[in-house]
Amino acid sequence: MRKRRILFVDSIPFIGIMSIVMVMSIAAVYADHNVNINTATVEELKPITGIGKVHAERIVEYRENERLFNAVDDLLNVKGIGKETLEKFREHVTVDEES
Secondary structure (H helix, E strand, O other): OOOOOOHHHHHHHHHHHHHHHHHHHHHHHHHOOOEEOOOOOHHHHOOOOOOHHHHHHHHHHHHHHOOOOOOHHHHHHOOOOOHHHHHHHHHHEEOOOOO
């Protein structure tokens, strides 16, 4: 007797691979240019090395509740971002509109 395969189970490895490919694609896009911290969404900030979900949420929250960033160094005002953390992603973010 033939066993029937359940489509869902067979597609799990495919979904996993596609998820990895999508994350790598997003990371590659942001590696090539700077992300404007005054306009970026949490989803646009998360893939940047050194930012992640929590810092991305705090950056957007700070921007919305306090003020726009005048310089990348203003990120030091965001809870949890110190000098060492900022240096991890400084070259990938900007406040300039033309990046």
